[in-house]
Amino acid sequence: MANDWADFLNPDVVRTRLLRTGLFLVAxxxxxxxxxxxxxxxxxxxxxxxxGWKPSPKYREKVLSLDxxxxxDPFRASIVWLRQIDAIDEQDEATIRELTEERNRLAHExxxxxxxxxxxxxxxxxxxxxxLVTKIDRWWIVNVxxxxxxxxxxxxxxxxxxxxxxxxxxQVLNQVALGNDEDAWELYHAFASARDDTNL
Numbered sequence: 001m002a003n004d005w006a007d008f009l010n011p012d013v014v015r016t017r018l019l020r021t022g023l024f025l026v027a028x029x030x031x032x033x034x035x036x037x038x039x040x041x042x043x044x045x046x047x048x049x050x051x052g053w054k055p056s057p058k059y060r061e062k063v064l065s066l067d068x069x070x071x072x073d074p075f076r077a078s079i080v081w082l083r084q085i086d087a088i089d090e091q092d093e094a095t096i097r098e099l100t101e102e103r104n105r106l107a108h109e110x111x112x113x114x115x116x117x118x119x120x121x122x123x124x125x126x127x128x129x130x131x132l133v134t135k136i137d138r139w140w141i142v143n144v145x146x147x148x149x150x151x152x153x154x155x156x157x158x159x160x161x162x163x164x165x166x167x168x169x170x171q172v173l174n175q176v177a178l179g180n181d182e183d184a185w186e187l188y189h190a191f192a193s194a195r196d197d198t199n200l
Contacts, residue, residue: 017114020122021106023173027129028103030166031096032075034136039063039078042144087139088132095128130170137164 043063044053064072066080079096082088088096102125105118112118141162146152 013116014114017116017120020126021110021113021120024120024122024126024129025103025106026173027126027133027170028099030170031099031129031133031136034133034140034166035082035096036074036078038136038140039081040074082136082139087136087143092132092135095132099125099129099132126174130167133170134164134167137166138162 040055040059040063041053043059044055046054046056048054060072063081064074064077066084067073067077068080069076079088079093083090083093102120106113106120109118113120138159141164142159146162
């Protein structure tokens with residue numbers, strides 16, 4: 001008990017736990033967006049200032065109807081849709097469930113996570129999040145954005161060389177939040193120098 005209180009009152013321990021938890025939650029939101037929002041937008045054909053993109057009737061027919069629980073849940077249905085088009089596989093689907101369970105646990109038990117009474121295996125779970133966000137966003141870029149770009153369609157390239165913006169953002173956040181001080185500040189100084197050179 002004394003060690004738990006010592007950790008809870010240790011700024012370095014609490015700060016690291018808070019940063020790791022926050023980074024995991026942010027990355028999970030990016031995973032949700034890659035799965036749910038991109039699919040929604042793919043089937044959207046009407047824009048309104050109040051509601052943004054409005055999906056076509058095909059969205060309900062082709063996506064929402066796939067919800068295994070028959071409740072038209074966009075997240076569950078989009079996962080099934082992504083499986084059908086081979087954007088993800090069975091193992092990916094199992095990992096999404098694992099990561100979502102951990103996200104829900106962190107959100108509901110944050111105080112206990114920060115206090116150390118509940119462990120969060122950031123080291124093994126965060127790389128899985130990065131992998132899935134990258135894989136799904138890369139699929140959208142290669143099979144939709146590039147495939148429908150008349151200047152790029154039909155050209156040969158290595159898919160592994162396609163770096164989604166989500167991957168770069170997560171790498172930067174990870175380095176800034178959890179990297180050592182020298183590496184974390186290196187990005188800031190590089191940006192500040194470039195900004196001064198271009199008068200941004």
